[in-house]
Amino acid sequence: MKDYMDNRELSWLKFNDRVLKQANDSMVPLAEKMSFVSIYQTNLDEFFRVRLGFLYDQMLFYPAMIDNKSEMTAEEQLKACFTKIRRLNHKKDSYYQKIMNELLNYNVKLDTFEEINNKDDKRLLENYFDREIMPLLSPLVVSKRTPFPFMNNGELFVAAQLTSHKGKRKLGVVSLANVMDERLMELPVTRRHYILVEELVASQLPKLFKKYKVEKSSVIRCTRSADIDEDDIIEGNSYREIMEKLIKERRHLHPVRLEYTEGLEDIEISMITKFLDLDERQAFISASPLDFSFFGKLRDVLKIAHPELFYTPLPPKKSPLVNDKKPMIEQVMNHDILLAYPYNSMDSFLRMLDEAAVDERVVSIKMTLYRVAKNSRVVNALIKAAENGKEVIVLVELRARFDEENNIGQSKALEKAGCTVIYGLEGYKVHSKLCLITLKEDHIQYISQIGTGNYNEKTSKFYTDLSLMTARNEIGEEVNDIFTHLLQGETEHHTNYLFVSPHCMLDHIFNKIDEQIALAKEGKDAYVGFKCNSVTSKPMIEKLIEASQAGVHIDMVVRGICCIVPGVKGYTDHIRVISIVGRYLEHSRIYIFGRTSPDVYISSADLMTRNLERRVEVAAPLLDERIRNQVISMFNAYFKDNVKACELLSDRSYKRVKNKEPKFNVQEYFLK
Template identity: 50%
Template sequence: MRKVYMNRELSWLKFNERVLEEAENKKVPLCERLNFAAIYQSNLDEFFMVRVGSLVDQMLLKKDIRDNKTNLTPEEQIKKILAEVGKLNRRRNVVYDEIMEELEEYDICITDFKKMNEKESEYVKRYFQGEIAPIIFPTIVAKRQPFPFLRNKEIYAVVVLETKSGKEKLGIIPCSSGMFKRLIELPGKRGTYILAEEVILHYMPEIFKGYRVKAKSLIRITRNADIDADALYDEDLDYRDFMVEVIKQRKKLAPIRLELSREMDGEVISTLCHYLDLDRDYVFYNEGPLDLSFVYEIQDKLRYVPELFYQKRIPQKSVQFEEGRPILDQILEGDKFLSYPYDSMKPFLTMLHEAANDKDVLSVKMTLYRVAKQSKVVEALIEAAENGKEVLALVELKARFDEENNIEWSRRLERAGCHVIYGLDGFKVHSKLCQITRKAGDEVQYITQIGTGNYNEKTACLYTDLSLMTADTEIAKEARRVFQALAMGEVVEHTDKLLVAPLCLQNKVLAMIDDEIAAALAGKDAYIGLKMNALTDKKIIDRLIEASCAGVKIDLIIRGICCLIPGVKDATENIRVISIVGRFLEHSRIYIFGSKGREKVYIASADYMTRNTLRRVEVAAPVCDPAIRERLLEMFRIMLNDNQKARHEDSEGNYRIPMTIEHPVDAQETFYQQAYEAAASKNV
């Protein structure tokens, strides 16, 4: 039997390759292709900071640690990762050059000194002398001047200097500064720019006078960001203050990758690696810019050319809600549902503001994982607290790379009188759960919202997510138990309706897979459909393989990591895997168990990753309303039929967009078109 498992890290690289393919895709508008190239790079940065960093940490333990699916050691995984990244980076450099060449037709050009005339060169020299040279801080590495600390993901110019006596020294200058512009526009050539770091590199001989410049390059390092906060925590410390220190510590962790813009002598690279305590294998040469974040400024300059961008789409008013009536009352009458970014988030925000100002509302409870910088959600919670409501906010301070934002919001919530808690020892709280308690006469009413995505207005326009709002008393009772457990530092040990990790999700998922296996063995139609970001939980994967062998038909829509290889004879031949990578980030999670007419349908915050199923607090909710359930099933069917942005994984673990002459189906565009048509029909 051929292999049925794929290594998690290599599967992730295949996902980032799909992102890169969108940059290469000539059907994608030009500025959007540039955006995908930048996303590829930022994804890769985080991958090195977290995943490669974790593997290096494992390797340093000198223990026999192996991937539980492919039996690869950390060393073997890293070797394969570095080889694959080298190939992908070469493709990234090629596509960047192609895109920038095409942008010259729209009077946008990133130039260099070789292409400038004398007048332009003179202007850049004056700009350097007047705007950059006075504020840069050069360093020479010597016995009395140690190698400087290089900040994570920032660009530095490095030069090899030779003294009159023939000795070599290193000169280093930081190029990432908010004190001067990164894009320097040339006079008389509107839209023609040179990058500030290239200017600094060019004028290194003027900065280090008295030395002969032997070699020079721009460099950029990526630092390990994999810190186990729970392992370091001291109970005598204030947790929020502790997390502030964790953030500071992360910025100083060991380098995990070195990128260069110029090829340099091997001895020089060895010297840099020595100072950075980095192995040569982690050094990458990139012909293009080391940091593509400037592309967003270029996009802003081209907004007047609509064909360079996707067609403008605006989240629509949901037909689920009637205008002019309180949202809370409408939810009490029947379950409501929003699908982002196609539906506007406004009804949910309105619900929170209604709760903040409703004299009958007693409390508002919410779990917050990632929120917007200017969060209307948090402002509504503050408004509720200031109006005398009991507000419980669980702010997850371990939301990686969002810690600082969450720390600041937690302070503001506390100042407003909210009861703020920070999660559990050993478990991240990743659930998207909100509950409003209201007393109408002698009756206590509960409005519970369960979502697949964060309470973030910005990502609600960029990510596909689902939000269910219900007055179901059984769901309310179990959601209340989740909040009670969190407030006491505990986890829920039993549920009947909700699936709640870490104790009541994986086991219930396995039981539902077993039900489908039993149905198939009894000769009945059996089906499992799952949509999520990642599938790595080996226990669930093995049970899905067992289900496939029993004859259960299984459809998996997995955007990112998928450690299960489909289509392998006598193992996964009844499993289909597709990945949709398009304009919007696929983030929603849908679980379907059961063939037509007997489907159990859930929306969830959890992917099937061990970290989600066993090491986080996650919530999945059953969709009981027949109309909403049917809409979810129809959405799932449309995604399965996508032949524009959906790549199908083959039995070798490779992903391809199927060659088809059928009617083109782009699921995301279909859902937006449906939202526009529904909103228009409502306004007729």
């Protein structure tokens, strides 16, 4: 492994470690700590399904293939990941127990059946189990004639070690799929004490396996790969039908992980891993529940009685660039507007879209949709525009992983209303965030919106993103050209203002970096700044190393994966990398080139191979001086953070930024 590069998967695990550490941060309110434990688990689930599912396939079919940065084979990467995950899970169990102990101070407790002291609670729970739960369960004993059941991804089961009357050892299995609606049950008598349905079922196993002695039991859960491509599905009359079949197919992909709680002996765990065709190193024991979705209900309990256990609610502020008393279209015609979510509300953009739906001057609205809210105001505005006779063209990217079903439903609603819906490009995901409103009076006028994040009202409240609205026709013409290419199944190859992947973003970025390299070689001040979610592109890493070696100072705010290692002598001496994990998910992408008269862009693209070479992404220049300076100030503020910021060191570890300056939390600063 080269000193100045890190493995992608191991770098991601370091990010999830930073997420998990928020659950043990004394500055994080108790109810929010619960959220971070849950986010850690959800992140890890997706990591297994997507990344480790891919590595597992690579290990089986291309065992000699190596990672181009760490030079590790798939098997070596899996082994290193499994070792790291076991350590992280041990930490997760510790933090979970600490949180549950703190909840006792607020008279909230999660009991096992054995811990319940009140006899009436036990009696009433047993009666409820007999009446409402047991009829929904289908307990089976594994045998030659009764095979081990199919385990859906994430589905909870209770597995039991049984002994028959002849003394034979058997494995009993009970699916909980039909009883998860009431997973967290409050005890009938002892208020604010709860039991999980899997604990109740485990306590009542003798009723389910009456002819056996129940020796021990565990809750088990299987994670299945989601690494499937639409090219694998060849039947279907339309692309949407292919995607619908893909979603169904994904449910049956091979397992990549077994999780189990303490209880069963090794022999039963070995049997289960064998049934699932898993290596035993893919089995992970847990001292905490396997699914933390029940935390949501506990948070609801606390929210009313103990609001101090949550972040102080701070509503978004109105942008100083927006006048609520004037139409948004007229305001954007007069000057560029930048919104910074969640510090500014998305309402200003939504208001512009609603105005466009009824404005007689508007002839068309074109938009790309990647992830939208379930009851989307954006989709409703587009439907309204179509019903009012506007031409509405929407590119709905059906390959937005794990949002496919929602996007399929939204595409059907748009088509029904009369919108023209297309489904992206063959071979390329469309990840750009583009909206183009075309108006016609005595001339053609474009209003463009270009963003760093999705058109999702829900996530805009806790993802940090930037949204530019501009009536500059030079920008509008290029956005219109992008849509023209998309409608013809093509990609953009030439632009003057916008950076557009997959064909002309990397070259534009490299040209800008080369300008700074030239300045550095002349002994002048040279600077590059990037804010993004991940850095994995090897060509980009090599260009940044070239710039650092030339003397260009490079500042990077990278929330998640970072495969470039800063501070390595002779390679990355002039590169600094920090990561912010806090109240909000850092999601905005910013590119800065130069200190004197800097060129500043906001972008939908991370510095990843997939974004720069296999997706349609767009970066837009900030041509308004006031907005450009605002974004530079925001970027610089991240490097003042000494509360949530962690710095990536030359040994590949992250260390919390500490100094003698007054405490500065950049997200709180933006809020206030």
